[in-house]
Amino acid sequence: MAGLCSAFYCLGRSQAEIKIVKEQVEVIKYVDRKRAEIHARPNASRDELLKLMRAGQL
Numbered sequence: 001m002a003g004l005c006s007a008f009y010c011l012g013r014s015q016a017e018i019k020i021v022k023e024q025v026e027v028i029k030y031v032d033r034k035r036a037e038i039h040a041r042p043n044a045s046r047d048e049l050l051k052l053m054r055a056g057q058l
Helices: 003-038 046-054
Strands: none
Touching: none
């Protein structure tokens, strides 16, 4: 009985670790995609940045 419990514990733990790794990979992909979108935009002028800051978008 104890062996069966420890086997299920190890199996659950390994699946939880796999889920954490998958979530971290998804976060990294999201950050990379957003970074690419930001770098693809043309450089904003000072006036545009001030306007965005005043509107609470920056």
